[in-house]
Amino acid sequence: MYRLLTGLLLAGLFALPGFAAESLKIGLNYPRTGNYKDEGLELRRGALLAVDEINRNGGVLGRPLELLSENTASRAEQARDNVELFARQGARMVFGGATSEEAMAAGERARDLGLLYFATLSYANEVTGQAGHRYLFRESNSAWMSARVLGEYLSWHMPRQRYHYILVDDAWGRSMESALRLATHTTDRARYGRTALPTGLVRREQYRDALLKAQNSEAEVLVLVLLGENLQRTMRMVHNMGLKKQLQIIVPNLTKSVVQQAGPLVMEGVIGTEAWTWDLPRQENNAAGQRFVERYIAEYQEYPGSTTASAYSIVRQWADAVQRSQSLDSEQLIRALEDHHYVLLKDQQTWRAFDHQNVQSIYAVRVRSRAAVMSDPFKQDYFEVIHRMAGEQAAPSLDEWQQERGENLTLQ
Structure with a gap:
């Protein structure tokens, strides 16, 4: 320094x-x-x-x-x-x-x-x-790029699972939920439930109510469209409630800092995406x-x-x-x-x-076990790459992009 x-x-x-x-x-x-x-x-x-x-x-x-x-x-x-x-x-x-x-x-x-x-x-x-x-x-x-690499991996390795979504109700949260529902064929909200948390300060009871709703559903996969301290708090509650024994946790956008702050014991086994890891x-x-x-x-x-x-x-x-x-x-x-x-x-x-x-290129990653993380010299080798998708395959095509843009078919 x-x-x-x-x-x-x-x-x-x-x-x-x-x-x-x-x-x-x-x-x-x-x-x-x-x-x-x-x-x-x-x-x-x-x-x-x-x-x-x-x-x-x-x-x-x-x-x-x-x-x-x-x-x-x-x-x-x-x-x-x-x-x-x-x-x-x-x-x-x-x-x-x-x-x-x-x-x-x-x-x-x-x-x-x-x-x-x-x-x-x-x-x-x-x-x-x-x-x-x-x-x-x-x-x-x-969000499209994360959803597509996750969707492909999950369809191959965890087919026909029931999903539940918890998200922050902001542009990214809504965008990520929509893209992942399409990629995993879970667009039916009556069958695949959700809880949208407010932006800004989220109270502890709001996190807990959302997790209890997921726990009482028939879900096998819990998608947490959260980042930062929101994700850290939620994952600690997931761990304390023992939900990882019932549900596979998906965090679409993982970062080193989240795993570092929440701890590898809390985060182990979580699946998400990264665009880069230190060992690549x-x-x-x-x-x-x-x-x-x-x-x-x-x-x-x-x-x-x-x-x-x-x-x-x-x-x-x-x-x-x-x-x-x-x-x-x-x-x-x-x-x-x-x-x-x-x-x-x-x-x-x-x-x-x-x-x-x-x-x-976008990578689907899984957080390593706590034992594996603790055996590393810096105790920070968090991510195991489990799937890779080329950027050209993950990113939306020109036609898909123009469909979203509507009348504005070029950048102004």
């Missing part, structure tokens, strides 16, 4: 008169407080690593990068206001967020200001679907990915998660587009990014032109 901060301080010195060109500023929207604060920490760490690495290699267009960051507390209006603040401070790009509402609100304001916005941890289909526009790119996968670079013999993992371990004495990898990749990809286009103009950067293929921390990824969705 000391080495990283020292490197960033030195990079900042290059921006002073008499040293080198003025720094290029980029803005990070991240939740420092609230339901997703653990994911926010991972976002910031990934961004800092990328900025430090780029500056050690000469910066961008000969200018050092400078990271501006502001807390969103996972609120859409704060994320939007932060974009305006970043613009006043001279930021040339903004990225981050931990909810789909943040991404859509911040992305819309960024477009008004002529800035590109790269969404992280924003899984609702609307982000690059109905609400998509030319200035918004999403690095994280969509070794499995794929990806040298750049392995260097990233090694640097993160050296700085923080733990493994990086997919949230960290997403923030790191966005900064690297924006900087790469600037270098390739030799421009900071948003329109030229859009052209440089659209249909650009690259390999960075995993196999090939693509910034798809028609919707600006990052198309990449």
